[in-house]
Amino acid sequence: MPRDIQLTEKIRLLRQFWRLEHRAPTYAEMLDLFGYKSKNAVFGLLQKLEEAGYLSKDGHGRITFLPRLTGTVRILGSIAAGFPTQEEEQETEAITLDEYLVKNPDNTFMLTVRGDSMIDAGIMPGDIVLVEKGPKPNQNDIVVARVDEEWTLKYYVRDNAGVRLEPANPKYKFIRPIRSLEIGGIVRAVIRKY
Amino acid sequence: MPRDIQLTEKIRLLRQFWRLEHRAPTYAEMLDLFGYKSKNAVFGLLQKLEEAGYLSKDGHGRITFLPRLTGTVRILGSIAAGFPTQEEEQETEAITLDEYLVKNPDNTFMLTVRGDSMIDAGIMPGDIVLVEKGPKPNQNDIVVARVDEEWTLKYYVRDNAGVRLEPANPKYKFIRPIRSLEIGGIVRAVIRKY
DNA sequence: AGGATAACTGAACGTCCGTTCAGATTACAA
């Protein structure tokens, strides 16, 4: 199928343009991008892409790229299924990590972990945590808490005596705040980059 | 400073629009968005935002949002520094997780980890790994490898006898591939979502 | 209160954009 492969290549070019410019290209730019000489050729291509679910247009013809184009990562079900071949790749759904990981962007921060107090929870020194500021923590949430003038990561546990902060490392003991307990936020995700 | 707070609110609205539409709004849309009655008011605001580094315009006046607007997560240096107050929040730099984590989007896939063979490396069952397909692994890279008809995560180690695949769990022994070694890709990041 | 500066209104302008249409070219099947 030579036509489908060419379409795949055009989709790749659109993804690339999006990554560079953070917007959809205009018709004039797509002339260069695809090597067409008529805007009507672009128009036809866009119609096909719209039907295929890659983009949508509003009432004035403005283009909005859908997740299949803006997403940076293709999803594979499980590690056991193996890796996709060249043909399979194109059909797999794509996702944006930001939308996947950050539910409340206005209150979400990223910070680097120091210390090994949560190492048994798989949070190692140097890891990055996404912290949501604001909501009240639930039982066993991992929180950023201020204890003795220092900020650390701990499990948030409610018990009969009140609230205690529990590490995930047998080297350390849990902490029960005496006067005040300041919660910076709740850990929503952990990220490790190699 | 009431003016700065209002500017902050407008920036928040732009972020929100971006999140919904995945594009910059037009002048007409910004009239509604900000409650202005003249496009010139929008024009002035955009000039200030351009000078402040929130967006840029090309030769035809088209707007491109810069990372400070498109980014979903604000960066905090270290956990020890504490949490920002309302005023500090606005000045902190923002980042896009996709750009931060995915260098080569066309060849990057996301899959879920099964098994505990890499648990001492902080990779737990249920975690998500971002895998880049294609490049040759370096010493001690974590790779997705096919061994005995099954795909697993292992350290990739070159030694005098050739290549061996080493787990990060004393329960398991390393594996030395006899005939063929199939590498699905290299693990570039680990993500855990709560 | 007064005077200067910044911010906003309203209208107008030129350009670029997406769309459309007739005709040419290519691709494919019989």
Place this chain on the structure above:
DNA sequence: TTGTAATCTGAACGGACGTTCAGTTATCCT
């Protein structure tokens, strides 16, 4: 080879877009 459908070219059109300007209103400082 011939016929049919799909694709592309080239030109034209109307509308929306970003920009500009003169004039008004609001804001700030002394």
